[in-house]
Amino acid sequence: MNPTLRKPLIAGNWKMYKTVREAVETARELVQFTAAVNVDVMIAPPFTALAPVAEVVRGTSVALGAQNLFWKNEGAYTGEISPVMLSDIGCRYAIIGHSERRQYFGDTDESVNAKIRAALQHQLIPVFCVGETETQREAKETFSVLDKQVTKGLEGFSSEALSGLLVVAYEPVWAIGTGKTATIDQVQEVHAFLRSLVEKRFDNLLAKTVRILYGGSVKPDNVTEIMNMPDVDGALVGGASLSAKGFNSIIHFHH
Numbered sequence: 001m002n003p004t005l006r007k008p009l010i011a012g013n014w015k016m017y018k019t020v021r022e023a024v025e026t027a028r029e030l031v032q033f034t035a036a037v038n039v040d041v042m043i044a045p046p047f048t049a050l051a052p053v054a055e056v057v058r059g060t061s062v063a064l065g066a067q068n069l070f071w072k073n074e075g076a077y078t079g080e081i082s083p084v085m086l087s088d089i090g091c092r093y094a095i096i097g098h099s100e101r102r103q104y105f106g107d108t109d110e111s112v113n114a115k116i117r118a119a120l121q122h123q124l125i126p127v128f129c130v131g132e133t134e135t136q137r138e139a140k141e142t143f144s145v146l147d148k149q150v151t152k153g154l155e156g157f158s159s160e161a162l163s164g165l166l167v168v169a170y171e172p173v174w175a176i177g178t179g180k181t182a183t184i185d186q187v188q189e190v191h192a193f194l195r196s197l198v199e200k201r202f203d204n205l206l207a208k209t210v211r212i213l214y215g216g217s218v219k220p221d222n223v224t225e226i227m228n229m230p231d232v233d234g235a236l237v238g239g240a241s242l243s244a245k246g247f248n249s250i251i252h253f254h255h
């Protein structure tokens with residue numbers, strides 16, 4: 001982490017967990033814990049809880065994120081949620097291209113690209129997820145898979161359009177929800193690779209300022225060593241973000 005160039009971001013992805021009541025309760029607790037925190041904090045509750053949680057976090061150091069979006073502003077798209085609707089209720093971030101969406105709901109590099117474009121048009125910070133599967137890692141395809149995901153996902157954007165906004169999350173699929181964390185050397189290797197890729201496809205300024213988060217079984221007891229890696233600028237946390245107490249100790253990783 002290089003905090004002079006990049007403010008750390010700790011993001012919680014609540015996935016398909018929590019009723020409105022549970023979400024509001026967790027958010028209230030978290031707001032109390034994080035009153036004076038010097039990192040960016042984001043939580044992404046399920047869609048049903050976004051508006052009520054928005055009320056709880058308004059004016060606090062906890063920002064709101066969506067777990068997905070559709071790229072149209074409105075229309076006959078049953079079951080989808082638009083970036084306009086998300087900005088309207090106070091979302092600042094949108095997680096895009098999470099591996100669970102790629103795996104179960106048909107998100108592709110092309111749809112991910114359209115979603116990132118839509119997010120940027122509506123002042124939502126895209127948290128653009130990339131990562132290789134176990135089979136791809138074993139076949140030594142990690143770098144080529146990531147190259148393709150980044151190149152296609154960010155196709156057509158200028159460095160200026162992404163500057164100060166883009167967040168990349170490296171989430172090795174084999175480490176998500178499995179209790180298996182990538183070793184810190186594996187994490188640093190891939191983060192440095194991703195940063196060099198941003199430099200190659202865009203420029204040095206974007207490479208220096210883009211925040212690259214690690215995700216995959218981040219817990220209170222492994223967050224410090226992960227955050228100490230020079231190219232890790234934050235964490236995208238699933239399971240361990242569901243409890244305000246646990247998530248709070250991740251947020252305070254430097255203590």
Ligand code: PGA
Binds near residue numbers: 175177237238
């Ligand atoms: P996990 O999930 O922390 O439960 O492994 C991470 C994620 O999917 O974002």
